[in-house]
Amino acid sequence: MKLFFTLLSIVACALSAAAVSPDRFDSALVLTFVNVVDVRSGTVDRNLTVVIKDGRISGIAKVGFIHPGRKIRVVNAAGKYLIPGLWDMHVHSAFLQSAWNENIIYPLYLANGITGIRDMGGDFALLKQRRDRIEKGQLLGPHLVIAGPFLNDSPADQQTLQVHTPDQGRQAVVAFKQQGADFIKILSSIPRDTYFAIADESRKQGIAFVGHLPDSVSVSEASKAGQRSIEHLSGVLLACSSKEEELRRHRQAALARKDFAAFSAAGLEAIRSYNPDKAASLFAELSRNNTWQVPTLVWLRAQANLDDPQMSAALPLKYVPAAVRAEWTPQLLAKDISPDQSSALKKVYARNLQLVADMRKAGVSFLAGSDGPDPYLVPGFSLHDELELLVQAGFTPQQALLAATYNPALFLMKADQYGSVEVGRRGDLVLLEANPLEDIRNTRKIAGVILGGQYLSRTDLDKLLAKVEAAAQAAAPAR
Numbered sequence: 001m002k003l004f005f006t007l008l009s010i011v012a013c014a015l016s017a018a019a020v021s022p023d024r025f026d027s028a029l030v031l032t033f034v035n036v037v038d039v040r041s042g043t044v045d046r047n048l049t050v051v052i053k054d055g056r057i058s059g060i061a062k063v064g065f066i067h068p069g070r071k072i073r074v075v076n077a078a079g080k081y082l083i084p085g086l087w088d089m090h091v092h093s094a095f096l097q098s099a100w101n102e103n104i105i106y107p108l109y110l111a112n113g114i115t116g117i118r119d120m121g122g123d124f125a126l127l128k129q130r131r132d133r134i135e136k137g138q139l140l141g142p143h144l145v146i147a148g149p150f151l152n153d154s155p156a157d158q159q160t161l162q163v164h165t166p167d168q169g170r171q172a173v174v175a176f177k178q179q180g181a182d183f184i185k186i187l188s189s190i191p192r193d194t195y196f197a198i199a200d201e202s203r204k205q206g207i208a209f210v211g212h213l214p215d216s217v218s219v220s221e222a223s224k225a226g227q228r229s230i231e232h233l234s235g236v237l238l239a240c241s242s243k244e245e246e247l248r249r250h251r252q253a254a255l256a257r258k259d260f261a262a263f264s265a266a267g268l269e270a271i272r273s274y275n276p277d278k279a280a281s282l283f284a285e286l287s288r289n290n291t292w293q294v295p296t297l298v299w300l301r302a303q304a305n306l307d308d309p310q311m312s313a314a315l316p317l318k319y320v321p322a323a324v325r326a327e328w329t330p331q332l333l334a335k336d337i338s339p340d341q342s343s344a345l346k347k348v349y350a351r352n353l354q355l356v357a358d359m360r361k362a363g364v365s366f367l368a369g370s371d372g373p374d375p376y377l378v379p380g381f382s383l384h385d386e387l388e389l390l391v392q393a394g395f396t397p398q399q400a401l402l403a404a405t406y407n408p409a410l411f412l413m414k415a416d417q418y419g420s421v422e423v424g425r426r427g428d429l430v431l432l433e434a435n436p437l438e439d440i441r442n443t444r445k446i447a448g449v450i451l452g453g454q455y456l457s458r459t460d461l462d463k464l465l466a467k468v469e470a471a472a473q474a475a476a477p478a479r
């Protein structure tokens with residue numbers, strides 16, 4: 001009875017709020033008879049009523065009395081499963097001169113249940129502008145957290161700032177924080193002393209630095225220096241090798257003379273000289289220091305199979321801009337890759353797949369990221385591939401789900417807003433036809449997506465996708 005009245009008062013509040021709410025959203029959305037998935041405990045609470053009011057979850061109760069009213073939308077979600085909105089924690093949604101314009105890429109995320117993305121580098125000004133428009137409701141898209149331009153010791157362009165000296169590194173951190181970056185993104189050619197200067201300045205400025213591991217820095221050093229996330233498992237296999245230092249020198253020398261065959265040979269040697277004790281102490285250190293891993297298995301797989309014509313055959317290519325589609329062929333993507341290199345890449349990928357399960361067991365934290373729209377990675381869809389690969393690697397479906405829901409919220413220090421279906425959290429949710437804890441592929445069976453309390457039904461999502469398909473057919477690279 002108490003619950004009955006609680007819910008009644010929730011609905012009453014929703015009714016009174018309706019008068020002042022903007023037209024853009026239903027002021028209250030009520031999901032009835034829904035099965036709520038608790039991603040942290042891996043359990044399901046069945047037949048609940050969930051009320052989302054003014055963009056936030058305002059009530060969850062066992063029974064509910066719902067007054068139909070103006071601006072109250074009631075969705076009968078009987079038999080369906082509610083999970084927190086998904087986050088893709090490694091994307092590039094605004095590269096310069098990209099055919100992936102905002103009317104293509106952002107609807108693809110939403111249609112796939114992705115209500116938040118971490119953009120790991122692109123046109124900074126454009127990204128900030130889009131982030132603001134999305135939050136104001138002027139552009140339909142997922143929440144964006146964004147890096148400043150890439151920091152790398154390579155020629156500058158619209159999305160890369162060349163940093164060669166420690167001073168340049170520090171100045172870049174200060175400037176990008178001031179200009180509104182959510183974090184600092186580094187790439188692999190940063191010199192050692194510059195890397196540590198960036199780490200130090202990031203700590204002083206209170207901004208996270210993330211990204212690739214520089215070739216001259218070890219995983220253990222990066223973890224101690226406070227790098228918050230390491231992408232693509234870069235440097236991890238090397239760090240587990242009993243010949244780490246020797247192989248690092250080989251790799252650096254190979255890179256300096258652009259000898260990619262020698263570079264991949266060093267990768268294979270790292271696999272052969274894998275040292276379980278060294279690996280165990282490294283994983284313990286990563287866990288202790290909270291150094292998150294974003295393995296982007298789906299990207300590693302794509303990079304290892306650029307020469308495979310089957311790769312694009314399996315993709316929903318109709319959503320890929322025509323100009324990009326034409327480029328996703330082995331002839332173009334793999335033209336500089338030798339058969340030896342290709343075979344080495346495949347072996348490293350297979351080894352990395354085993355590695356993530358061992359790392360997770362040792363307590364290392366993971367985030368799901370796709371690195372789309374890199375070759376063969378269709379935005380939105382590729383995150384579901386990543387979840388499947390995590391399960392293939394040995395994660396349970398719940399652990400894979402965590403990597404795309406609660407863990408991103410924790411990583412972003414926004415667990416009070418995102419990542420779980422609880423009262424007070426943002427109304428960013430995905431309604432599924434089947435239980436994702438039983439089979440991770442069920443995250444693809446999307447019945448509806450809720451973004452800030454706005455309900456997008458299956459019909460709405462299909463309309464979005466049809467528009468994307470038409471736009472992809474016409475899209476040419478901008479500028």
Ligand SMILES: [Zn+2]
Pocket residue numbers: 090091092120371
């Ligand atoms: Zn990337």
